[in-house]
Amino acid sequence: xxxxxxxxxxxxxxxxxxxxxxxxxxxxxxxxxxxxxxxxxxxxxxxxxxxxxxxxxxxxxxxxxxxxxxxxxxxxxxxxxxxxxxxxxxxxxxxxxxxxxxxxxxxxxxxxxxxxxxxxxxxxxxxxxxxxxxxxxxxxxxxxxxxxxxxxxxxxxxxxxxxxxxxxxxxxxxxxxxxxxxxxxxxxxxxxxxxxxxxxxxxxxxxxxxxxxxxxxxxxxxxxxxxxxxxxxxxxxxxxxxxxxxxxxxxxxxxxxxxxxxxxxxxxxxxxxxxxxxxxxxxxxxxxxxxxxxxxxxxxxxxxxxxxxxxxxxxxxxxxxxxxxxxxxxxxxxxxxxxxxxxxxxxxxxxxxxxxxxxxxxxxxxxxxxxxxxxxxxxxxxxxxxxxxxxxxxxxxxxxxxxxxxxxxxxxxxxxxxxxxxxxxxxxxxxxxxxxxxxxxxxxxxxxxxxxxxxxxxxxxxxxxxxxxxxxxxxxxxxxxxxxxxxxx
Numbered sequence: 001x002x003x004x005x006x007x008x009x010x011x012x013x014x015x016x017x018x019x020x021x022x023x024x025x026x027x028x029x030x031x032x033x034x035x036x037x038x039x040x041x042x043x044x045x046x047x048x049x050x051x052x053x054x055x056x057x058x059x060x061x062x063x064x065x066x067x068x069x070x071x072x073x074x075x076x077x078x079x080x081x082x083x084x085x086x087x088x089x090x091x092x093x094x095x096x097x098x099x100x101x102x103x104x105x106x107x108x109x110x111x112x113x114x115x116x117x118x119x120x121x122x123x124x125x126x127x128x129x130x131x132x133x134x135x136x137x138x139x140x141x142x143x144x145x146x147x148x149x150x151x152x153x154x155x156x157x158x159x160x161x162x163x164x165x166x167x168x169x170x171x172x173x174x175x176x177x178x179x180x181x182x183x184x185x186x187x188x189x190x191x192x193x194x195x196x197x198x199x200x201x202x203x204x205x206x207x208x209x210x211x212x213x214x215x216x217x218x219x220x221x222x223x224x225x226x227x228x229x230x231x232x233x234x235x236x237x238x239x240x241x242x243x244x245x246x247x248x249x250x251x252x253x254x255x256x257x258x259x260x261x262x263x264x265x266x267x268x269x270x271x272x273x274x275x276x277x278x279x280x281x282x283x284x285x286x287x288x289x290x291x292x293x294x295x296x297x298x299x300x301x302x303x304x305x306x307x308x309x310x311x312x313x314x315x316x317x318x319x320x321x322x323x324x325x326x327x328x329x330x331x332x333x334x335x336x337x338x339x340x341x342x343x344x345x346x347x348x349x350x351x352x353x354x355x356x357x358x359x360x361x362x363x364x365x366x367x368x369x370x371x372x373x374x375x376x377x378x379x380x381x382x383x384x385x386x387x388x389x390x391x392x393x394x395x396x397x398x399x400x401x402x403x404x405x406x407x408x409x410x411x412x413x414x415x416x417x418x419x420x421x422x423x424x425x426x427x428x429x430x431x432x433x434x435x436x437x438x439x440x441x442x443x444x445x446x447x448x449x450x451x452x453x454x455x456x457x458x459x460x461x462x463x464x465x466x467x468x469x470x471x472x473x474x475x476x477x478x479x480x481x482x483x484x485x486x487x488x489x
Contacts (some may be wrong), residue, residue, distance in 0.1 A: 025028070036410060055162050068217070075185055079187045080113045092143065100214045111129070126168055127167050128168050132153060133153060162312075194489065212413065215413045225404060229428055230469050236307065240321060244483075254293070255296060258293070274317065278305070302324060303323045315404060315405055321480070321485065349363065357423055369391040401430055404428060432454055437449055
């Protein structure tokens, strides 16, 4: 990795021999010769792009901004994309714009800020962005974030064409906000500089109302979002197929081979993975968020793979399959897997418009409780088990969550609008029951210990029921075995 060019203090000429060219300081380029400064200022072609087509979601983002405007009339609304975050020393994490900013603009660039200025009839939206790197003042090549180092960015005029929103220089925004008057709300946690400019103008309670509204606005997906989620699921299906094809290599290395294989598909077909991939083999499958992915992959064990491709528009899938590394389930593995499959079937069947959000969880939990009682691991009746939550020792987690730009989408929504709410067409949620028998759990027979099974699919609520967006992956145990054999045969 190249180290960025930092102007240094000019060296004094050597006392004897051939003297080097003296570096002359100047106002624009301290520590850089006038000749080099002049060279870097000139001789560049005009690369401005004209006649750009708006991004695919521009009509949807305009509608979303109009809905936001109607909810908060007369108030200035500030939605930042966020800034780069340091990973170590002078390297940064890959940037991912805030969900709220992407939802309202479709833009993904760092330092961007959407501002809705109140008017007599609603709001005027402006997106504040970094313009092209200035070659006159040297930012182009002397700044670590100059275009010579990190690549070309769109000009403000290009951004206006793409996003369908007037664009201004974000470097002037903080001062403008500090001087502005009137009520204002900001989405917190993404841009400390913007928040500092608004310190005396905002309250956490009012800002939280803005965040909650934008979270609840995403509960029902539009056709663009549904298409993106289907695209994410389709790529995820191919990523799972990739993994099955290389399980022999994973057995020779570790869970990291599985992780790397899926990541390749995510980067080729999408933007990234939507969350840290869980590649949990053997007893690691009993750790719900096992992301170390450094354990062995052994024949005879199960591999719990929980992974999702994030599309280039930042919508993510979230799918889990629990696969026999050898290609066939053992007797006890199949017994546990089939119980989870039956629970998922019951959960998916409960997903339909007008149903309570909690219904699919309750349906899946009932099936699992029935199996645990039937196996003699819990004392019935089943209603008593469910009332006391005794099954949760082995089911552990909720049966699903909303899905979209965030893997756990709409997380700031009010309880009455989300988990105590009613399902509507256009909602997309996961259904993911599981059973997990810890390796050190002395309350179950030894043959159960160290087995963890989860099956997860992404379900769209339709007008007349539901559609499984991740149906390209088999779920039933015999179908999984047949599918794996076809991929590795």
